[in-house]
Amino acid sequence: MAVPNFNIVLALIGGALLALMIKLNSALAFFTSPVAASWTAHLVGTIIALLLMAIVSKTIQPKAVNINQSVTNVSAPLWSYLGGIPGALVVMLAAVTVNSELGLAGTLVLGLLGQVCFGLTCDYFGLFGVMKKELKRDQLFTILPILAGSFLIIFFRGTV
Template sequence: MNNTYSYAVIALFAGTILAVMIQLNSQLALLNSPLEASWIAHGLGALFAYFLLQIIKTSRLGASTKEAKNNEKPKWYSYLGGLPGAMTVMLAAITVNSELGLAGTLALALLGQILFSLIVDFLGLFNSPRRKIGWHDAKVISLILTGSMLIIFAGNP
């Protein structure tokens, strides 16, 4: 299997995990609040990430990551990834527990992700290569929007 297919499988698995995370966090938010659910989720996530880091450091995997590092320092905004993550947990916990449900929340979240990533690509934000937006992108967005609306409104007359 070439790398493209391997990455596609990993991305599909990540999407599955994201759906599970959002559903579990929304159930936790029903019992507490979206803010508390975000704190609990990120606290447990930090502990699990620390646990994985220790395993990687003590295994052969740590050797290959050390070799791949260079002396370049990350940009200041590279450290801010947890902020949108916390907001995602809170906002998704609210919307999953609404009429949108899990499927509607994820459909609109996907649309938001793609729209923002097109803006990032077009403007070259966050040190990414610039890419022109074409008619193909507009067609894809319209199909995703149509699919999202079908998911949300088709079952609710």
């Protein structure tokens, strides 16, 4: 049996942490409000990020790009600094939907469907600096099982 690619393991851990984050934030939102839960989550996240930056700042170097045989440091595009906006909205929206009839599983499967559809859209149109990729029929068919699973989880919870 081949050892899985380390990036696959990291992505799986990231997905599990996202589910944990959504559950923890929704529990806090239940007792306070979605806005208070979002502020708390982002405050704690900021403190942890600052600690991690302090720990690893000596080991990570800025990336350099080789253009015409000369090395030039490249700045991140301005839009790349706006990731906190959808992050804050995800925290608040997930806190609301987890505490609804959707529950954690329904919120996660619909979130997954949204991620896949947005990813395919970004790939097709080349949004946010992603290399344009033509949509293939098999990629579109990947959405069908997610839709079917979402339908089963949301509408037949515990009855099938």
